[in-house]
Amino acid sequence: xxxxxxxxxxxxxxxxxxxxxxxxxxxxxxxxxxxxxxxxxxxxxxxxxxxxxxxxxxxxxxxxxxxxxxxxxxxxxxxxxxxxxxxxxxxxxxxxxxxxxxxxxxxxxxxxxxxxxxxxxxxxxxxxxxxxxxxxxxxxxxxxxxxxxxxxxxxxxxxxxxxxxxxxxxxxxxxxxxxxxxxxxxxxxxxxxxxxxxxxxxxxxxxxxxxxxxxxxxxxxxxxxxxxxxxxxxxxxxxxxxxxxxxxxxxxxxxxxx
Numbered sequence: 001x002x003x004x005x006x007x008x009x010x011x012x013x014x015x016x017x018x019x020x021x022x023x024x025x026x027x028x029x030x031x032x033x034x035x036x037x038x039x040x041x042x043x044x045x046x047x048x049x050x051x052x053x054x055x056x057x058x059x060x061x062x063x064x065x066x067x068x069x070x071x072x073x074x075x076x077x078x079x080x081x082x083x084x085x086x087x088x089x090x091x092x093x094x095x096x097x098x099x100x101x102x103x104x105x106x107x108x109x110x111x112x113x114x115x116x117x118x119x120x121x122x123x124x125x126x127x128x129x130x131x132x133x134x135x136x137x138x139x140x141x142x143x144x145x146x147x148x149x150x151x152x153x154x155x156x157x158x159x160x161x162x163x164x165x166x167x168x169x170x171x172x173x174x175x176x177x178x179x180x181x182x183x184x185x186x187x188x189x190x191x192x193x194x195x196x197x198x199x200x201x202x203x204x205x206x207x208x209x210x211x212x213x214x215x216x217x218x219x220x221x222x223x224x225x226x227x228x229x230x231x232x233x234x235x236x237x238x239x240x241x242x243x244x245x246x247x248x249x250x251x252x253x254x255x256x257x258x
Contacts, residue, residue: 028085030105030246035226037062038108038218039248040208041256042234045092045103046077048203051256052210054221055248062248065221068255069214073101075203078234080104081179082188085231085245094179094189094206096139101206101232102179102192105245108228109176111219112147112164112193124222129174133164137190145180145190170196173215175222177208177230194218194230208232 035057042050052071055062079092081102094102111118111126118126131152136143138158150159164171175194189206197209222228231247235257242249250257
């Protein structure tokens with residue numbers, strides 16, 4: 001009788017836990033298996049600059065793992081992107097060539113680099129960019145917003161404009177932000193990365209950029225087993241969504257909120 005009672009009690013506990021998990025998923029909260037977050041907050045939707053910081057989660061608490069760094073976004077500001085959270089929000093949404101960085105929460109994908117290895121202390125999936133690597137931004141291509149490799153000795157006509165190896169210092173480190181990736185929707189924006197900024201005040205076409213030293217420290221922070229995500233929001237949306245989305249609180253993210 002006692003064993004039956006214990007089994008019933010355990011079954012009820014598991015059912016309750018399943019309900020909590022389901023409720024969190026329905027509410028759009030960041031999954032509990034996500035232990036690393038790169039958070040960036042812009043002053044408003046039309047801002048092309050803000051601040052960025054890396055966080056680790058222990059239990060229900062987020063703790064800063066780095067300082068807060070200056071970051072640059074799209075020259076036209078931000079618009080909702082297609083990712084883990086934010087895809088169905090009302091308002092302006094990211095489109096190809098709109099000059100806006102995607103807002104929301106996104107998985108962080110592969111690191112693409114000109115180098116044969118990551119910086120010392122880094123441990124994350126990466127790909128050394130070769131002469132045949134390209135990222136497709138042609139909305140008519142079946143490979144839109146995907147990495148492809150071609151024969152560099154016999155490249156297709158589109159390759160020159162979409163190749164990844166330019167010898168450009170800004171692209172030495174490309175950290176994939178998986179906007180519009182699962183699956184890509186033609187015209188909703190492509191080739192969104194973290195990379196080295198081209199100047200202290202020079203915004204981007206939609207990527208998030210920073211000083212090389214800060215980007216390298218971010219790369220050293222990332223660990224695939226901790227399922228790192230990127231959250232980019234204007235301050236007004238962060239203040240509304242940090243709690244329901246399970247992001248760091250304003251107190252935890254105080255360095256991003258001058």
